[in-house]
Amino acid sequence: MSSTVSSPRTNVLPTSAPTGESPRRRLRAVLALARFEAHELLLQIPVFVVLCAYVASTGWELWTGGGEDGAYPVLQDADRATQPVPLILGVAVLVCVNRAVLRSRRRGTDRHFDVLVMEPWRRTVAHLLSVVPFALATALVVAAQFAGAALRPGALGTGSFFELAVAPLAVLLFGVLGVLIARLIPSAFGAPLFVVGIYVAVAMLTSNPEDPHWLRWLAPVVDEGQSEPLPSDLLGRPAAWHALYLVGLIALVSCAAVLRGGRRTLPAALGLARAGRTPVTGPVEGPVEGRMRLVKAVALGAAVLTLAGAVGQSPGDSPALLAARKQASVAPEKDHTCVPHGRSTYCAFPEWTGRTEDWAAVVRRVQSLAGGAAGGTKLTVRQRIDARYGLSASSSLEPSGTHGQVTVGTLWGGNRVPEFSIGVASVLVAGDEEAAAAMCDGRVVTVMWLALATTSDPMASLRDVRIDDSVSGSAVVLAPTEPLAMTAAQTTVVRELLQRPRYGVTAKVKAHWTELTAPKTSTARAAELLDVPVPRGSEKEDKCEE
Structure with missing residues (x-):
């Protein structure tokens, strides 16, 4: 007997939506599932705890202003x-979204999902x-953090939108990676093993500054160690290309996840057909194949974007940038803008000219205590950096031998x-920074009292200025260039002077200025001139090495 019914193995259309269902309704269903899964993610302990800690720490930083060191932020x-x-937060989202995708497998409900109207690829999209x-929440926190820094009175410099975009893009990348891992490795151990692997890989990419530039920039976040801020035009970070690289990688990983989980099995298709929920016309997987072809096309475009970003961020520092860094390091006066304040002149890189008044206030306070001609000496305060080795350069600077020139760095506050x-x-007492670096006699007492x-x-x-954070014994004292060395006897005399009324000590300093600033003036003699008990052993400590 002939039959007019076609075989279900050849004419079933497994992934068609019910007749009359509009694309808008299917989109609403995906968005509803996405909202539900996002809510479930927020309730996961790792995500909830990390997100709350992240928001709380940023809020505390905004409330306190970052302390003294954070009062003068450099926006770049x-x-x-x-x-x-x-x-x-990205790692927490990766692990928890991976568990969410595998939820049906853990609970044995995969077979029920296979007969639902919503196709697997739509669930993957959700x-x-x-x-x-969570990426949007990160973007809001980043915006608040940067806005708080930019609105502080001491802020200067130029921020980058593309640098600010890295954090939310990294969180989004980790999240979509969690979905892809679940589709590729349907096991609870997949995500933890991936996290360990990516941690090792990123550590290897970023641990050695000597590694190739292109290799280090394959990491989601490239945190280059930096001791002193540099002018924004000397950074040389390919932030825009890196953001493009992350966007392309997010799209590529997302498409790979959809492609991996985008088809129903034939048994599930037959089940839908027998249930009367799928029309039996057309070839198997026909509509899905069309959609998958679109996803493949998007994946190809994403791969092109990823490759373009990777290639764009790969070249190292250009010859022009290296030349600009060298000039800023060895001949900063060519890049400086000089501003007069009172008797002295303050020369800084253009982004720092607004800070010259803060420097001038310090100079005025120190000069008000000095005697002789030093109280009216015209100083040149010059901002100096060493950018020849990029962002990883050391903050130590060689002392200047120019008479009356004082070095100031790019950090301020604290x-x-x-x-x-x-x-x-030091310059008021010794004349220049080179001579000040060689001081090993009683002049150190005068310098420290004037400064503090x-x-x-x-x-x-x-x-604060002593490396060992002490107020007794010998120590090394920090300065903008070469540090000073304080003996135990000098520390004793300075500590006694700082505990006395300032007006009384000021009169003695100005009255004996010439002798207090004379080379080879001993610590014992300085103590006598300033009416301080002479520490024992001060004569022996003052002997400078030949």
Whole structure:
């Protein structure tokens, strides 16, 4: 007997939506599932705890202003400071979204999903969309963090939108990777093993500054160690290309996840057909194949974007950038803008000219205590950097032999203020920084008192500028260029002076200025002139090495 019914093995259309269902309704269903999965992700302990800690720490930083060191942010550093911490959130999202995708497998409900109207690829898209709110939350926190830095009165420099985009893009990348891993490795161990592997890979890519530039920039976040801020035009970071690289990689990984989980099995298709929920016309997987071809086309475009970003960020520093860094290091006066304040001149890179008044206030305080001609000496405060080796350059600078020139760096606030005061006092006493670096006699007492006497807490400032954070014994004292060496006897005399009323010591310093600033004046003699008990053993300590 002949039959007019076609064989179900050849005419079933497994992934068609029910008759009359509009694309808008299917989209709403995907978005509804995405909202549900995002809510479930937020309730996962790792994601919830990390997100709360991230928001709370940023809020505390905004509330406190970052302390003294954070009162003078450099925006081309502040934008990059937003990148490392969100990686922890990204890892939490990766692990939890991976568990969410594998939920049906763990609970044995895969066979029920196979007969639902919503195709597997749509469920994959919903899981991919569920991580977007966490990327948006990261973007809001990053924007608040950077805005808080930019609105501080001491802020200067130029931030980068592309540097700020890295953190939310990295969180999004980790999230879509979690979905792809679940589709490729349907095991609970897949995500943890991947996290360990990516940690090792990133550590290897970023641990050695000597590694090739292109290799280090394959990591989601490239945190280059930097001791001193540099002018924004000397950074040489391919931030725009890196953002393009991350966008392309996110799209590529997302397409790979959809392609991997985008088809129903034939048994599931037959089940839908027998249930009367799928029309039996057309070849098997026909509509899905059309959609998958579109996804493949998008994946190809994403691969092109990823490759373009990777190639664009691969070249190292250009010859023009290297020449500009060398000029800023060895001949900064060619790039400086000089501003007069009172008797002295302050020369800085253009982005730092707004800070010259802060430097001038320190110079005025120190000079107000000096005697003789030093109280009216015209100084040249010049900002100096060493950018010849890029962002990983050392912050140490050679002392300048130019008479009356004081070096100032690109950082300000906190300990940098008394350090600069020591630099000013050293030049007033010794004449130039080279001579100041060689001081090993009683002039150190005069320098330290001049530098610290006008600070709000002289004893705390003395502790801050000494490497061992002490106020007794011998120590190395930080300065903008070469550090000074304090003997135990000099420390004793300076500590006694700082604890006395400033006006009384000021009169003695000005009255005996010539002898206090004369080379080879001993610590014992300086103590006598300033009416301080002479420490024992001061004569022996003052002997300089030949």
